[in-house]
Amino acid sequence: MEGFPDSAWIFAGSVIAALIVLFSGWLQQKISRASTVSGYRQKWIQDIRNAFSDYLNELEKLSDSASANSEADHSFGAHSTVLEDTRPVRKSRNFLRLYTNPEEREHLGILEEAESIETYLTGTPRRDLELTEFERRRNALTRMFQDALKEEWDRVKLGELRWRVRRCWRRITNHSSRRSQARAA
Secondary structure, eight states, rough: OOOSOHHHHHHEOOOOOOOOHHHHHHHHHHHHHHHHHHHHHHHHHHHHHHHHHHHHHHHHHHHHHHHOSOOOOOOOGGGGHHHHHHHHHHHHHHHHHSSSSSHHHHHHHHHHHHHHHHHHHSBBBBBGOOOOHHHHHHHHHHHHHHHHHHHHHHHHHOOHHHHHHHHHHHHHHHHHHHHHHHHHH
């Protein structure tokens, strides 16, 4: 092109090279951050998995103690030693509470269900305590936990931005399908 001095081309090339360097630096920083966050999230998943396993073990012990309660008309919680007897399960639940996000609805649901199971075991008279009901509740809690972990693994695999977009889309489509079902009913 005539009319452009060579120095203008050199300047334009320098500006373009600088922009490429800035963009590649920014991109490298994003990739590095995502990798670091992914590593921390994987560690968190392992840690909460261990905490949940410990909690289930303590819950099983509480179930055994509650069902072994010698007085059929009384709940396990009616004993004067109930606070000491339930301390290990509460301690394990507190570890779960510290590993969960108080702003995630799924995490709050897990903790609420855990407390509900504990209340069932300590507050139900022995004659009314059913092992099958405990197992149903424990299995439901385990499914809730597994669903939350699956969501976290998806977050690791997809990356934060893609995961947020997919999650938002799911909420929109689930909300729309619930409204359609409500209208049909």
